[in-house]
Amino acid sequence: xxxxxxxxxxxxxxxxxxxxxxxxxxxxxxxxxxxxxxxxxxxxxxxxxxxxxxxxxxxxxxxxxxxxxxxxxxxxxxxxxxxxxxxxxxxxxxxxxxxxxxxxxxxxxxxxxxxxxxxxxxxxxxxxxxxxxxxxxxxxxxxxxxxxxxxxxxxxxxxxxxxxxxxxxxxxxxxxxxxxxxxxxxxxxxxxxxxxxxxxxxxxxxxxxxxxxxxxxxxxxxxxxxxxxxxxxxxxxxxxxxxxxxxxxxxxxxxxxxxxx
Amino acid sequence: xxxxxxxxxxxxxxxxxxxxxxxxxxxxxxxxxxxxxxxxxxxxxxxxxxxxxxxxxxxxxxxxxxxxxxxxxxxxxxxxxxxxxxxxxxxxxxxxxxxxxxxxxxxxxxxxxxxxxxxxxxxxxxxxxxxxxxxxxxxxxxxxxxxxxxxxxxxxxxxxxxxxxxxxxxxxxxxxxxxxxxxxxxxxxxxxxxxxxxxxxxxxxxxxxxxxxxxxxxxxxxxxxxxxxxxxxxxxxxxxxxxxxxxxxxxxxxxxxxxxxxxxxxxxxxxxxxxxxxxxxxxxxxxxxxxxxxxxxxxxxxxxxxxxxxxxxxxxxxxxxxxxxxxxxxxxxxxxxxxx
Numbered sequence: 001x002x003x004x005x006x007x008x009x010x011x012x013x014x015x016x017x018x019x020x021x022x023x024x025x026x027x028x029x030x031x032x033x034x035x036x037x038x039x040x041x042x043x044x045x046x047x048x049x050x051x052x053x054x055x056x057x058x059x060x061x062x063x064x065x066x067x068x069x070x071x072x073x074x075x076x077x078x079x080x081x082x083x084x085x086x087x088x089x090x091x092x093x094x095x096x097x098x099x100x101x102x103x104x105x106x107x108x109x110x111x112x113x114x115x116x117x118x119x120x121x122x123x124x125x126x127x128x129x130x131x132x133x134x135x136x137x138x139x140x141x142x143x144x145x146x147x148x149x150x151x152x153x154x155x156x157x158x159x160x161x162x163x164x165x166x167x168x169x170x171x172x173x174x175x176x177x178x179x180x181x182x183x184x185x186x187x188x189x190x191x192x193x194x195x196x197x198x199x200x201x202x203x204x205x206x207x208x209x210x211x212x213x214x215x216x217x218x219x220x221x222x223x224x225x226x227x228x229x230x231x232x233x234x235x236x237x238x239x240x241x242x243x244x245x246x247x248x249x250x251x252x253x254x255x256x257x258x259x260x261x
Numbered sequence: 262x263x264x265x266x267x268x269x270x271x272x273x274x275x276x277x278x279x280x281x282x283x284x285x286x287x288x289x290x291x292x293x294x295x296x297x298x299x300x301x302x303x304x305x306x307x308x309x310x311x312x313x314x315x316x317x318x319x320x321x322x323x324x325x326x327x328x329x330x331x332x333x334x335x336x337x338x339x340x341x342x343x344x345x346x347x348x349x350x351x352x353x354x355x356x357x358x359x360x361x362x363x364x365x366x367x368x369x370x371x372x373x374x375x376x377x378x379x380x381x382x383x384x385x386x387x388x389x390x391x392x393x394x395x396x397x398x399x400x401x402x403x404x405x406x407x408x409x410x411x412x413x414x415x416x417x418x419x420x421x422x423x424x425x426x427x428x429x430x431x432x433x434x435x436x437x438x439x440x441x442x443x444x445x446x447x448x449x450x451x452x453x454x455x456x457x458x459x460x461x462x463x464x465x466x467x468x469x470x471x472x473x474x475x476x477x478x479x480x481x482x483x484x485x486x487x488x489x490x491x492x493x494x495x496x497x498x499x500x501x502x503x504x505x506x507x508x509x510x511x512x513x514x515x516x517x518x519x520x521x522x523x524x525x526x527x528x529x530x531x532x533x534x535x536x537x538x539x540x541x542x543x544x545x546x547x548x549x550x551x552x553x554x555x556x557x558x559x560x561x562x563x564x565x566x567x568x569x570x571x572x573x574x575x576x577x578x579x580x581x582x583x584x585x586x587x588x589x590x591x592x593x594x595x596x597x598x599x600x601x
Contacts, residue, residue: 057360059398077438102406115405119398138435140447152435169406 040149040204042260043076051256053085053216060095060120060168063250064088071132071258079132083157083196089122091166099168100180107230114169116224116240119248121165123218128196130157148203151210155198161220164189170225174234186225186233194220202258210258215251222248342444342494344382344429344600349374351499353596356388359502360591363399363410364417367392370594374427384450385424386483393417394471395461403464412579413509413586416458416476421505423483425452443490448501450485456507460514462575469565474514474557474576481507487594495601501594510585514576517553522577524549525558529573537568 053065064087071081091099098117105111134153142148164187171182200214225240232239307315318329351372358366368390376382395403395415402408409415431447458476465471487501512518517525524547529537536542537559544555558576562569 057362059362098402098406098408101408105407111407117401117405135438136435138433138445140431140433142431150433150435 040151040207040210041076042073042079042151045073046261047071047073047079047258048261049212049256049258051212051214051254053252053254056215056251056253058092058094060092060098060117061122061250062090062092063123063252065252065254067254067256069256069258076137077134079134081130081132081155081157083128083130083159084126085123085128086125087123089124089164091120091122095120095168099182099185102169102180103171103174103182104177104180106177107234112230114228114230115226115243116170116228117168118222118224118245120168120224121163121220121222121248123220123250124162124164126159126161126194126196126218128157128159128194130155130159130196150201150203152201153199153214155196155200155214155216157196159194159196160191161194161218162189162191163220165224167225169230170228170233170240171230172233172236192220194218198254200254208260210260212254212256212258214254214256216254218250218252219247222246342491343379344376345379347376347600349376349382349497349598349600351596351598353388353499353594356390356592356594358590358592360589361396361398363396363415364590365392365394365396366390366418366590366592368420368592370596372598374598380429382427382429383424384427384452385422386452386454387420387422389420390418393419393459395464400464411584411586412460412511413584414588416460416509416511416586416588417473418505418507418590419457419459421454421456421481423452423454423456423481423505425450425483429489443492445488445490448485448487448489448499450483450501450503452483454481454483455479456481456505458507458509460511460579462514462572462579469567472562472565472569472572474572474579475516475554476509476511477513477516479507479509481505485594489598495599497598497600499594499596499598503592503594505590505592507588507590508585509588510583511579512583513552514579515554515557517549517555517558517576519577519580519583521547521549521553522573522580525555525570525573526577529570532570534568537570543570543573 047069049067049069049071051065051067051069053063053067055063065085066087067083067085069081069083071079073079102111102114132153132155134151136152137149138152139147139149167186167188170186171184172186173182173184175181175183196216196218198214198216200212200216202210202212204210222245224243224245226243228240229237319326320328349372351374353370353372356366356368356370358364368388370386370388372384372386374382374384394417395409399409399415402410427448427450429446429448432444433446434442434444436442455478457478459473460476461471462474463472483503483505485501485503487499490498490500492498514522525543528543528546532542538561540560543559547555549555558569558573560569561567
């Protein structure tokens, strides 16, 4: 009630900015029936949703994900969801060029000590649980005779993920300085906690299904080695200090279909 | 209410649209094996109140029995606000770049839209980027591995003006929390124009701000899409994503070519620090074309408190190996508009 009152006060404070107010009682009745009464009400229903995702912008890593969601709608606006994702990930061509060109620099002639780059962890998979809040329900006219009903939602999840990292500066076995090739880059793997948030919209195709699109951010703690003695590293020794950096964000565009039971 | 087009009227038999519930006014059938009195009451004439409820449930509103709880109506409603012939002034106070790999931009944009027809408009959009610099990713590459993006890939956009068309093919409405209704349109834009570019020459260091070189005006195209949410008949909110696409070729800095910059570098190498600070120290000793702005490479830069001649080497390194790229500057435009 307070939220509604605040919204009205905000809108009414601008002259002429009130939402499309129905002109008469008849109009108001039509508005209420047409939009507020949901044709596709998901309250109390279970959903299974497979989806695929691609990264919206790549820097050092690239990811393609395959996800499955199990969601139970507590109400028509709130749901609990569990989500499992497997990812195909790799270093980008840019990352490989950076590593190669850096390796071509002789450490005895400069940059003897180096810090690894941030945001180089690749996500291999994750399991998440959380809530989905869908406060907006609407309809859109795609064609004159095809009104499509949709829901816009926010999703927040926490869980754990499996991660893998290949260093871009820590080479343990140099193959060729001139060609910048290494036969044994330092690699690390770990399982760590993570969080995920998404902003999405889904279009109902029937009472039993909806096509959904979302922008999803996977966030997890970054960590890498700094102060790496490249000469020691290339001779097979152990060097460097662990640094806890910021948070890595992987932002993907997800497309999926929800089967509603 | 002739403006309502009823496209489909889900009748009482529409199981999918209508919840499995009985109208309250209809008397319930007796349960099997129930008392005879209940069966008898079901055969009785409806009370005046039940009769009134039945009649109300059959009352038509704009041709539809909207008071009937078992009826779901699907309509496409004519927009309550007509755009045709209106002008729209849009302000996008903050326009952040969304795909900053090597560069990062923040700006402000405005847009003038003239709605020729209900779903078609002409638009003119000037934009000024009050922050344009290397991204933190590019700075990390420089700091840690002494690498950076190609000159063309790290071109910065100072300002842009582009004009074109806007179409609104889709119209819809939504309810927020079952309480507030709003009309919205899907907006698609396209256009072409020009933009002014620059490139970082020397990064900020301590109290010294970064220095930049002008890399010229570039032709650019624009495509975008988003939403316009109507607030009354005079105001609207807009949320759009636009991609400014421009070809970036860096072969001149401040109008000077690689050959002209080499001349300046040779003079720079011969002069002492005190000589460099003198007015006309460079321009008096080089032969350059009229487009080359030598004055931008000489004299004292008051903000950095040192000679601008120190930019010559960085400028030359950008153009000695001319690079080109097609840049996509994808930004989020969030703003509000006034229609008049």
